[in-house]
Amino acid sequence: MTDTSAAEREPGPGDGAIVTRGLTKRYRGGQLAVDGLDLTVPAGSVFGFLGPNGSGKTTTIRMLMGLIEPTSGTARVLGRPMPRATLAVLPQVGALIEGPALYGFLSGRDNLLRYDAADPIADPRTRRARVAAALDRVGLTAAAGKKAKAYSLGMKQRLGLAAALLQPRRLLVLDEPTNGLDPQGMREIRSLIRELASDGTTVFLSSHLLDEIEQVCTHAAVMAQGRLVTQGAVADLAAGTRGRLVVTTPDPADAARVLKEQGAADVVVTEDRVTAEPPERDLAEVNAALVTAGVRVRGFGVERASLEEAFVALTGEGFDVAG
Amino acid sequence: MSRADLDPAQEGTGGTAQESAGRTARTTQESTEQRIPLARRGSLLLNELRTTLRRWRTLALLGVLAAVPVLVGIAVRIETGDGGSAGGGTGEGPAFISQITNNGLFLVFTALAATLPFFLPMAVGVIAGDAIAGEAGAGTLRYLLVAPAGRTRLLLTKYATTMAFCLLATLVVAVSALTVGALLFPLGELTTISGTRISFTEGLGRALLIALVVAASLTGVAALGLFVSTLTNSGIAAMATTVGLLITVQILDQIPQLDAIHPYLFSHHWLSFADLMREPVYWDDLVKNLGLQALYAAVFGSAAWARFTTKDITT
Structure with missing residues (x-):
């Protein structure tokens, strides 16, 4: 699924959809949020990104999306350096970062129209049709005209996902995509993720629901205290602690x-x-x-050792907030 | 959008690493950018204008501004019901108020003179202060940036929208004043400050020109507010700071001992718009005012750009 022409222009290390080398972020207060991260997300994979709260997952995702400048190290997304190539890379990336953020006074449809208008590559002539298709894909067509402030958490989450699906994407970055959804909604989102992945989209999925990762992901990485503890195929990770x-x-x-x-x-x-x-x-x-x-x-x-046992063995702290 | 939006360095957020890779990225990025038709680049601006006008806050501000001429008009009408003239003709109250009873068109000048020192810049401060900080506080900023709106493009869009609001707010005051003036007072030929007579049509033209100058006078406040807006993630804090700075500047402008700094205060030449009612027009202060506004726009616009394009977005 890698764009060969892009790969020719920008020969990157490996052909990962996301490749970071020594990626480090130290905040102004001196706090080291991410420490020398070497992450490789294979193109076409469904990649689970795990870690306790405060382990640096969100900072990593924000660096990958060009929202935060790394202190040192490099991050390449779809073969291009971030944050320098944000305008070229991000139209091919759909993202849900730390939950949805919506304009409460706008309808669900108008929220999507606004986010689509922000993308300079998006064609205004197909905008309404693409918005309608995205709403349909997440099951929000009936509520499209309602003001977003009247949406439940689950509906907001769906609308956030719809924003990530406004265009065909090569990479989806989904931070806790099933947060706030009922079990039925979770299943729908998981099957949606599988469907997108089978179309060849690389999905980078952060979640704290380990069985969710185990169900949908082909690869996973575990972070703890700003460092990468392990990464690889999910089957290998769980097998790492033998049955x-x-x-x-x-x-x-x-x-x-x-x-x-x-x-x-x-x-x-x-x-x-x-x-x-x-x-x-x-x-x-x-x-x-x-x-x-x-x-x-x-x-x-x-x-078989579950991923959860592997996770606890690796991070040694379960889901307690890192101090 | 302007040339600056095509500047490939806009996302070059002061990074030192991978210079050569960066240079390659710049060229490819630039070519990507140049392929984008202008119509698509304008999508965000149109959407921003529409979104701003759909906030109840914007409508409330415009409503307050529209009410000011109504209040002034009614007050003058009641005060002069016995045939006297408002302000006793001794220059009390806002400029031109004593002339309203003779000609309703003067309510336009009076209303602009009454709203320019505080109501208009306060409204602009609210819109400008909220521009970036409000989006950051609501978390929508991160989604606009990963769309990707482009930081320079988003900032220019926000500034253009704030300027459009300056113009709209001024026109709301002027049109409201003209309507109230026409309803409550006679219209017709009018006398300029210099004592010459001009026709009502020319008077209308002058009124429009004055409205444009008043809108342009708000450019500095708009740029200042936008800069403040890039400093915080709280829309309320940015609005309060901008309005606070406005009040401070207005107070400093009243202290004679500080006259050395007065020419540099963005509000100092605001009331020079009255010079457009002279015959011939006296341009000195008008030009000083517009030059000062351009200076503020350049200084605080650059500061806002420098801040916003290097800022870590953590909300």
Whole structure:
């Protein structure tokens, strides 16, 4: 999905939709918000951007969008340097940053007309049609004529998304896109994201809903205290902490002994559950060995570590605000 | 939009890194910009004008301005119901007030003289102060900038809209005054300050010219307000600061001991518009006034640009 002509003009490191090298922001107060960030968002990916509150996600997104000047380091979006190339890059980028911001005294439709008028590339002749299409896409057609101040949080969120979809985009930057939506709305937005991604749009998604990231994202990065803790394919991240073999049994002591004999490491017994790192052999044989040894097995299986566990292991602080 | 909007350096926010990459970006950016038809560049200005006029605040300000000539007109009418002339003809009250009973057209000059020291610049201060700070406070500024409106283009749009408001506000006062004057008082030939007679049509022409000069007199306040607006993320704070500066300047202009600085105060030559009612027109103060306004627009316009194009948008 990379624009080859742009790539020729501006050979960047890799062909990522977003590439940062040593990106750093120190605010005037001396606070280091983002510290030497090396982020690579592959073109065509759905990229989850994770981190506790105050970890520097928002500052990073604002630097990528040319709203904040980095203290040092570089950021390239769609192969072009930011913030220098904002006027060339941003028409191809749809963004929802820290929630929607609307003109309460204007209708939903007029809000979109205004944001579209702000884009110098947008064709005024197709403006009304594109606004109507964007409203339809987020399910707001019926409420388009209502003043935005009368909108619920979920409707405002949808309108913010519609603003990001006024044009066909190569990159969507969505900060907490399902915030304030009901479960039905969340599902709609997720399927919308999948639909856009299948059209080849790169989606950069920040969220604190880890199962959401796990459901829609192909890649993810985790930030903590201004630094990048890890990045990569979601499957790899979750697998980074390998799945554990879990045996449920009324005979935990015997089971633990048999598992050790079968080569399982780190065996832990908790009441009727015995967990261990699975040995390098067919698990069917391990199960057979348990049964042969007279261990009554109620449950036998491998539990994959969830992204949430991986996340907590990486940031070590869950979602507490970083101090 | 002006040439300055095409300046590719507009987003060059003082960055020192990657100079060569930056230079390449500038050329490509410039070519992108030049392909954009003028009609599309004007979209934002049209939208901005429409949006400004749809705020109840704007309409309230215009309503107050329209009410001033009505009040003055009615007051003069009641005061002179017995056949006397307002202000006793001794120069009390706003300029030209004593002439209103003879000719309703003078209500236009009186109303402009009454609103120029405070009501008009206050209204302009509110609009200019809110221009950037109000958008920043509401968070809409970040979406305009990622649209991407372009910082220079947005600032020029805001300034052009504020100037359009100056003109509109002045015309509202003038038209309201003309209507009230025509309803309550006779119209006809009028006498200039120099004592010569001019026809009513020429008087109308002078009135229009005066309205334009009054609108131009507000250029300095508009630029000052816009600069203040780039300093804060609170629209209310920016409006209050601008109006506060206006009051301060008006007070300083009244203190004789400070006459050394008086020629540099943006309000000092405001009432020179009355010189357009002389025959022949006395241009000295008018030119000084317009020159001073241009100076304020240049200084504070540049300051606003320097500030806004390098500002971190964190709201």
